[in-house]
Amino acid sequence: MSERLKGRQRPxxxxxxxxxxxxxxxxxxxxxxxxxxxxxxxxxxTDDEVAAAKQAREAAQAAVDACxxxxxMRAMPPTTFELLAAQHPARKDKPDERWNNDTFPRALFLMxxxxxxxxxxxxxxxxxxxxxxxxxxxGMAALNVNARWPSGDxxxx
Numbered sequence: 298m299s300e301r302l303k304g305r306q307r308p309x310x311x312x313x314x315x316x317x318x319x320x321x322x323x324x325x326x327x328x329x330x331x332x333x334x335x336x337x338x339x340x341x342x343t344d345d346e347v348a349a350a351k352q353a354r355e356a357a358q359a360a361v362d363a364c365x366x367x368x369x370m371r372a373m374p375p376t377t378f379e380l381l382a383a384q385h386p387a388r389k390d391k392p393d394e395r396w397n398n399d400t401f402p403r404a405l406f407l408m409x410x411x412x413x414x415x416x417x418x419x420x421x422x423x424x425x426x427x428x429x430x431x432x433x434x435x436g437m438a439a440l441n442v443n444a445r446w447p448s449g450d451x452x453x454x
Contacts, residue, residue: 307372308445309411312438314431319364322357329357368435370409372443381408402436409439 329350336342336350372378385401387394403423407416414422423432 307374308442309369309371310438310442311367311369312435313365314368314435315364316366317364319361322360322364326354326357326361329354368438369411370406370439370442371411372445373408377408378405378443381405402433402440405443406435406439409443 333347333350333354336347373381381404382396382401385397385404388397388399391398403420406423407419410419423435427435
């Protein structure tokens with residue numbers, strides 16, 4: 298077996314959870330992007346002005362980034378993923394479910410999230426700080442990193 302195959306690492310994914318309103322920061326970033334693009338297109342712009350516009354753009358991007366908290370998830374071994382799914386079977390009254398959609402996403406997230414918070418701290422955070430939409434997005438991020446859906450894209454050389 299190829300050493301590359303033997304050494305394959307489980308994938309990780311980062312979900313960026315909105316922590317602060319990013320409306321003003323995104324508007325400032327859009328303006329900074331426009332200013333930078335204009336500075337690169339104009340023939341009368343000095344190198345210092347282009348550099349200043351680039352620096353302003355980077356600062357604006359940093360302000361947007363500061364509105365989010367990155368939450369990293371690591372795929373579990375495939376057999377562990379399958380066992381976890383089996384522990385949350387589809388409900389008999391929900392024939393279209395692959396697993397119990399009420400219990401599996403949370404369990405999957407808790408098994409996949411990487412960081413220094415305990416499961417109890419994550420449960421409290423999910424229950425007291427996250428909306429239903431945010432919990433769904435975190436569950437989907439955990440599912441995506443674990444399911445490893447094939448993309449069908451062929452790398453172009």
